[in-house]
Amino acid sequence: MPRPxxxxxxxxxxxxxxxxxQRCVRRAWLAGVDPLSGRDYSYRKExxxxRMEALASVFAIDVLTYAIMSNHLHLVLRSRPDVCAQWTDEDVAIRWLRVFPGKRLEEHLAEPNENDVKMLVRNKERIHQIRSRLSDISWFMRALSEPIARIANKQDECTGRFWEGRFKAQRIVDEAGLLACSMYVDLNPVRAAVASSPENAPHTSAYDRAKSKSGEKINSxxxxxxxxxxxxAVHEIRDKSLNDLRQKQAKKRNRPIDKRVSPDAWLSPLRLKPDKLASDAEVHTEGVRSSNRGFLNVDWETYWELLRWTARQSVETASTEIPRSLAKSLRKVGIDAPLWRDLxxxxxxxxxxxxxxGSPEAMKEHAETVGRRHHRGQALAAHCFC
Structure with a gap:
């Protein structure tokens, strides 16, 4: 079957x-400890x-879960054109200029100013195009991958690819598939035996959420x-030398907000609000993420308990019985509880x-909408769902 x-x-x-x-080229350990040279690149995970946290504040993309490994990363993203439609043209312009400032005649003009925003707003055709890109997952991944590759190559004094190629994407079509995929992503370090439990797995969304529940704060x-x-801008140009301006603006070009926030403030909330309609965009107004909409019908305590129980089910210590309360939560979304660990x-x-x-029924329905008879893996996964 050809690649979609x-x-x-x-x-x-x-x-x-x-x-x-998204994988590093040749699956090299470019964000971990290189087994050949022994050099430690783990700091690149941060x-x-x-970068993901910064992009979550400007794109109409919700980051649901993530895990950054030594040679690849996982993200579960939700595009939000409904949120982007609520933004004014001025909002769209400044968000775009923060990520893609464009070419400037002088380095000191790199910081977007009010005049830049007004000029972009007057170009209605361009604003329409940008509005579409701000809710496009491909553009989000482009804005994430390119700067990381450039910085790493400059540090390593080399050229060429950092990432393997275009990212792999899987459409998630129902809540059962979303719950299972979220758990798989959060448990990547445990499955890879680089962490003993979710509590000891930094650079995952579950770790950020757990730290937030303990009251930790970080610089946004x-x-x-x-x-x-x-x-x-004019005052700085007049009163500073060009060299000083270049140094100052290089630091301010991607300046973050001066704010202490919870480690998971940039992530989508976990639980869907039962009193909110599906058509409600739930636009976030504090500047750290695009919306306040959750993505699962489980609370954090249930999710965390299920995550920790699943993490303990290694091949050697797999339990044959899942706690009754967790089994009930799985049945609600249509997952066969005894086969959850295997899934x-x-x-x-x-x-x-x-x-x-997703579940076989949801996968079949989606296949028909894109003109396919079925999706690969549809039959194999059938016995894991009710």
Missing amino acids: QRCEQFISSDVCVVHVT WIRR AAFDLKPVSTEE VWNWPRYFGQTSCV
Whole structure:
């Protein structure tokens, strides 16, 4: 079966949930300890996390779960064109200029100012195009991958690819598939035996949420969405030497907001609000993420308990019985509780080669909408769902 086109998996005008995988070239350990040279590049995981946090503040993309490994990363993303439609043209312009400032004649003009925003707003055709891109998962991944590759190559004094190629995408079509995929992503370090439990697995969404529940605060990496005033820009140009301006603006170009936030503030809330309609965009107004909409019908305590129980079910210590309360939560979303552990721990066996994730019925329905008879893996995963 040929590899599906991006337009068959998601388009920027639809709200959709996608599991994204991006691997380092030749699966090299470019964000971990290189087994050949012994050099430790683990600090690059924080580069990637901070970049994702910054992009979550400007794109109409909800980051649901993530895990950053030594040679690849996982993201579960939800595009939100409904949120982007609520933004003014000025909002769209400053968000875009923060990520893609464009070419400037002088380095000191790199910081977007009010005049830059006004000029972009007057170009209605361009604003329409940008609005579409801000809710496009492909553009989000482009804005994430390119800067990381450039910085790493500069540090290593080399050229060429950092990432393997275009990212792999899997459309998630129902809540059962979303719950299983979220658990698989959060448990990646445990499955890879680089962490003993979710509590000891930094650079995952579950770790960030757990730290937030304990009251921890960190400096936000979200972009400052206020443009520099024209008067301030002119004043700096007049009163500073060009060399000083270049150094100062290089630091301010991607300046974050001056704010202490919870480690998971940039992530989508976990639980869906029962009193909210599906058509409600739930636009976030504090500048650290796009919306306040959750993505699962379980609370954090249930999710965390299920995550920890699943993490303990290694091949050697697999339990044959799942706690009754957790089994009930799984049955609510249509997952066969006795086979839950197998579904998460052996995820690549069931969904490693498919472009769609979900229950067999939901996968079949989605296949028909894109003109296919079925999705690969549809029959294999059938016995894991009720």
